[in-house]
Every structure is written in C-alpha cells, then in structure tokens.
Amino acid sequence: MIDVYTTYLTVVIALALCVILALVRVIRGPTAPDRVVGVDTINTIVIVGMVAFGMAFREVIYIDVAIVYALLSFVSTLFLAKYLEGGEF
Amino acid sequence: MIFDYLIYVFLGIGLFFNVLAGVGLLRFPDVYTRLHAGTKCTTFGSIFLIGSVILIGLKLWWEKDTNGSVLALHSALALVAILLTNPVGAHAIARAAHRSGVKPVRAIADHLAESPPLQTGEKTDKKQQPQEEGGK
C-alpha cells in the first residue's frame, strides 16, 4: 500500500508550481483576456489541489469545498468574460 | 502491487499535463492558442488526478471503510463539475476576446471578422441557460 499522505502532499506541491507558472502569465499578460485565461487555469488547478489535499488528510469537507469553488469560479469567469465583452448586462 | 503502480502512473500523467498547461500558457503567442493549452491540458490532467483519488476511495470501500466511498463519490462530483464548466468558460473567454477586438496572431483566415456582426443582448442572455441545465 502506498503512503497516501506523503504522495498526495507532494502532488499538491507540484500543483503549486503549476499555479506559479500560470501566475507569471497573469502578471505579464499584454491584454486583459490573457490575464483572464491565466486566472481560469489557476482556478482549475486549485480545484484539483483541493481534492488531492482532501485525499491526503482523508477529509471529505475539503472536497465539498472544491465542488462549491468549481461552481463559483465558473460564475466568476462568465462574469469577467461578459465584462470584457462590453455592452449591457 | 499492480494497484500501486497504476496510482503512480495516473498521478504522473495528471501532473505532466498540468505542468504542460502552465508551460503552454507561457509559450504560445496569443489568447486563443493559450486557451487551447489552458483548457485541454488542465481538463485531461484533472481527469487523471481525480481518477486516482476515486480509485483509492474505491479500494478503501472494498476494505470496508465507509469514508472511502464518500471520498470517491464526492471526488466524482467535483470531476463532473470541472468537465461541465471548463469548456463553457473557455468559450465565453474566446468570444469576449474576439468581440473586444483581439485578433488571432499569424492567422491565415478569419471568417468571423469577415461575417456581419452577430446579435448581442437579448439573445446572448438566453444562451447561458442551457449550461445551467447541464450543471444539474
């Protein structure tokens, strides 16, 4: 049996490195849509990180939070896209 | 034993594609190609990372641990949420980028810019409702 705790904490740290890569794009992005793409990618990676974290500690509550975070980040992405598009809400 | 290697393979594939998404975001030249990297790779990576969690949960359930089944079920719901929301978000960003005037770099054809402007307002509000239906 693998050591679930250590393995999944390592996975979470590796995912944090991916978040840093996407964060560089958020900071440098020449246009606003570039930044939104970076934020969207960060959201997905954070959701996966939460699920891995919940597995490491065997706590279901982290995964519940991940589900809610997924739905809320979807709404925020749609809202940002609508804002970029201009026009009436 | 084989189970352990399966978990490691799943984790390896998932992490590889998530890192690839980050590198792709940095390397590609414009918004649309970055969306290709940011959407496809993170979705595929999430399928494998969450799939490994589901497999471990099912194994715990097989060993009569109730916590395992709850973990597997909730992770599967999180995966469904990601699969439904990710492409819709990408579509929304791409549409917003094109309407706010970002041109695709090095494009050899752009039928959307040549076509007459599409309707906005009333029609676009209606469009988001089918996604809500899918989320149920």
Add this chain to the structure above:
Amino acid sequence: MKTFVVTTIVSFIIYLLLTTGSGSEVLGLWSYIELLFGLLLSCVVGGVAHHLFIKESFRMANPVRWILFLGYLIGPFFVALAKANLDVAYRVITGKINPAIVKISPGLKTDFGITMLANSITLTPGTLSVDIDEDSNDLYIHWINADVKALEKTPVDCSYVCGKFPKWIRRIAE
C-alpha cells in the same frame, strides 16, 4: 406540473448523492431528517427552476439516450481528448502553429445538441469554439493547425474539424 415533478426528482437525486454517509437509518446511508429536509429543498428548487430546466420537450428523459451519451463519453470522446492533449503537447514543445478562424455549419437544431457539440469541439484536437450564429446554428471555430485545402469552401466541411461527432450527437439529442 410534469416539468415540476421531473425537476424535483432530479434535484432530490443530486441531494442524495451529496449527502451519502450522513446517517445510518435508511439503507445505512441517510438519516430520516436528512431525507425530509432534502425533499423540502428539492420541492423549492423544482418550483423555482422548472421552466428553465425543461424548455420544450421531454426528449432527453429517455434512458436510451443517456446510455448512448455515456457510451459517447467513454468511447470516441475520450480517445479524441487523449489525441488532443498529445497534439497540444507537440505544439507546446515545437512551437509550430498555423491558426485560422473558420466557419462550420453542422446542421444541428436543438439547444442541447449544439451545446454538446461546442463543448466536444473545445476539448478535441486543435479546435476551440469561439462564437455562434444563433439563427442558423453555425459555429465559428479557432483551428490551431488549419488545412489549406479545407479553407477553399467558406462553410468548411465538418469532417475536417470535428470528425464523426455530429452523427453521434444527432443520434443522442435529436
């Protein structure tokens, strides 16, 4: 009335999935108070959202369509998703791109079908749906490695961009 019942049942099933393991009275998984509260909440959801959840017909209530949908997800869709990721990996490493925004007319009619096709296109090799013409259901697609032969006709042939997906989706959703 029928739409209200269907919406209530669907939201109650989702509530049951989310609260598994909360008690041990019913089937060892749920407690009575949880079931009661869930039923109450799903009645509220059914009252508020029934006209959004089911628009025109009960076509999707047929279980055969859902089995076909699962088969589509596991079979052709997953293969295309894996290919798409290897393709993106190749382009990230080499940096060879040849992009274009093209127009296709898949000829689907229902909202559910066109949503599914747009999402499938976004997740499959080298394509990303950008915009939609609401009147004729034409899709505008960003294609990362455009084929010069395909660009000669203006509504580009579907088989270049999305393969056999429209056939599957027509069988599932129409």
